[in-house]
Amino acid sequence: KQEVTQIPAALSVPEGENLVLNCSFTDSAIYNLQWFRQDPGKGLTSLLLIQSSQREQTSGRLNASLDKSSGRSTLYIAASQPGDSATYLCAVPGGTTSGSARQLTFGSGTQLTVLP
């Protein structure tokens, strides 16, 4: 079974700070991990997909790392801006009721607020 935890649940930072969001998972037999962003009242937008063969993936000010052996991933946001305020979720293959890699399990998310 797969369980995904994201800490902290909420984070508030001043504009311009660099920050790190954490994601941990219990079943390390994953072949990828994906980070999403969700704005209030909206759907999820894919940010980064890291394959198990990769250790990092970068897109603009975002950098995601994956350490399968420790069951952890981090999302690094450089020079944060108020427009980065959203909830960030990570997802891995695997189910909460079965280990099937056909399923996709999400963490509960980190709600980020970047203050002007």
Place this chain on the structure above:
Amino acid sequence: DAGITQSPRHKVTETGTPVTLRCHQTENHRYMYWYRQDPGHGLRLIHYSYGVKDTDKGEVSDGYSVSRSKTEDFLLTLESATSSQTSVYFCAIRGGSGAFFGQGTRLTVV
């Protein structure tokens, strides 16, 4: 953006009535999912599909059924809607480039 659309976007229905939500994709992805999102519970998997006519239950499948008769369409049916099924429902598709979500359906059962 990935080609995935949900309909309707908003619906209000009465307790005890059947409701069907539709998810349509243009990406030809094998995997399709239905999630519900509620405050304090995050995203919870209802049902998923791994091919035409191949479906399986998620962690909160009671009271829901699904069908996939074509690659592009995945239907979620609430057999007899209850107030506990008031939620935001998201459809997702997954392929080699990851998972992508629809914009959601806000369902209110009164």
